[in-house]
Amino acid sequence: MNIIFFIPPLLILAYLAYRNTNYGIYVILATIPGYLLRGNVWLVPTTWLELAIYTVSAISLYKHVRKKTLAPHWYYALHGAKHYIIPALIFLFAALVSVLASPDQMRALGIIKAWFFDPLLFSILLLDKLTCEKVLKRMLYALSFSSMPIMLYGIFEYALGVGLSIPGRLDSFFESPNYVSMYLVPLSLLILGYLVTSRPAIARWQKIYCILWLIGSAATIILTKSFGGWFAAGGGIIFLALFHKKITAKKLVMLVFISLALITLGFYGYQKSKTHYNSFWNINSFETRLEVWAHTLRMITYKPITGSGLGGFHDEYISHIEKLPREKQPIEKDVLWPHNIYLALLVENGVLSLAAFLWIILIFYSETLRR
Numbered sequence: 013m014n015i016i017f018f019i020p021p022l023l024i025l026a027y028l029a030y031r032n033t034n035y036g037i038y039v040i041l042a043t044i045p046g047y048l049l050r051g052n053v054w055l056v057p058t059t060w061l062e063l064a065i066y067t068v069s070a071i072s073l074y075k076h077v078r079k080k081t082l083a084p085h086w087y088y089a090l091h092g093a094k095h096y097i098i099p100a101l102i103f104l105f106a107a108l109v110s111v112l113a114s115p116d117q118m119r120a121l122g123i124i125k126a127w128f129f130d131p132l133l134f135s136i137l138l139l140d141k142l143t144c145e146k147v148l149k150r151m152l153y154a155l156s157f158s159s160m161p162i163m164l165y166g167i168f169e170y171a172l173g174v175g176l177s178i179p180g181r182l183d184s185f186f187e188s189p190n191y192v193s194m195y196l197v198p199l200s201l202l203i204l205g206y207l208v209t210s211r212p213a214i215a216r217w218q219k220i221y222c223i224l225w226l227i228g229s230a231a232t233i234i235l236t237k238s239f240g241g242w243f244a245a246g247g248g249i250i251f252l253a254l255f256h257k258k259i260t261a262k263k264l265v266m267l268v269f270i271s272l273a274l275i276t277l278g279f280y281g282y283q284k285s286k287t288h289y290n291s292f293w294n295i296n297s298f299e300t301r302l303e304v305w306a307h308t309l310r311m312i313t314y315k316p317i318t319g320s321g322l323g324g325f326h327d328e329y330i331s332h333i334e335k336l337p338r339e340k341q342p343i344e345k346d347v348l349w350p351h352n353i354y355l356a357l358l359v360e361n362g363v364l365s366l367a368a369f370l371w372i373i374l375i376f377y378s379e380t381l382r383r
Contacts, residue, residue: 015051018051018060022064026068029071033072034150036064037151037154040061040065041154044061045161046059046060047061048185059126089139095379099368102367102371103365103368103372104128106365106368107128110318110319110321110322110360110361110365111321112321113318113324114320114324115324119323120321123322152203156203159196159225159229162195162196163232165184165185166184166185169183181238182232189238193233193236193242200229200233203225207219207223208252209256255381300344304344304347305350307329308329308352308355308359311329311359312355316362317362319359319361320360326348328359333345354369
């Protein structure tokens with residue numbers, strides 16, 4: 013896409029952010045799927061989402077410098093995330109090392125820009141402006157708005173049965189149905205949690221909006237037939253039910269029963285689903301995932317400290333497979349990613365990256381449960 017088409021909306025975004033930085037943040041959240049709109053600034057590939065983050069961040073920085081409020085706001089943002097600073101720095105350091113270890117350093121630089129630097133920059137922007145529940149609520153609605161094109165187009169596409177990368181599975185604008193679930197499941201849990209925890213104070217129209225949105229999201233997630241997404245949604249609901257109010261024995265027994273029922277139905281459906289089954293090889297996608305994970309674990313032993321480098325998994329995986337005897341080679345040989353975030357970090361960035369990532373998760377849950 014020609015980068016010139018990005019200029020008018022970016023100018024409008026800059027004006028909104030100048031009037032109120034929160035307006036710019038709402039637009040960014042509402043247009044997250046814009047990362048699919050790609051272009052080049054000279055020779056550097058970029059996306060709408062990336063340019064939007066840079067625009068709002070630059071305007072916010074300019075306003076702070078002009079008003080001489082940069083130091084207190086910077087302190088406030090860092091103070092709010094003080095427990096995360098050390099593991100985040102270790103995580104970034106490991107990513108930089110993996111850039112040096114990458115066989116394609118230009119691609120690795122693009123990955124570290126998009127997957128590490130941009131989210132960190134936007135997180136700092138959020139910490140600076142996330143000052144009250146009212147702002148948080150508006151951010152949540154902006155996020156819900158971002159998902160509507162995904163849901164509407166996905167259901168339309170599924171109803172017509174055209175444009176599906178895998179017959180019988182909704183994928184909307186994405187290359188894989190799993191990406192739809194990865195986008196909608198966390199957002200669904202956020203909105204469900206907001207609806208449950210804010211029930212006495214929430215306005216009637218807001219309640220209706222949230223319920224209708226959740227129905228649409230649930231329908232979309234079901235039609236993706238992404239069993240990983242289903243299990244994640246079930247686990248999130250159980251977690252919310254457990255920690256929303258005081259745990260009782262009755263609630264615990266009920267949740268265990270629901271969990272077992274979900275797991276049983278999920279695996280039964282998974283085994284029966286033709287969309288996840290290859291009749292030629294007599295194998296389903298779960299079994300191919302197990303093969304990928306097993307070979308990825310073997311690859312980790314080659315370079316446990318630096319990993320294969322950012323963006324290096326694909327070529328390293330093929331090289332690993334080609335060295336094996338034919339009878340030990342997996343059926344799926346051309347794999348872009350290991351289909352597991354922990355293994356992806358470990359195989360590309362090394363043990364230090366995974367340790368820092370787990371540290372961040374541990375802090376998040378310990379802080380959340382403490383409250």
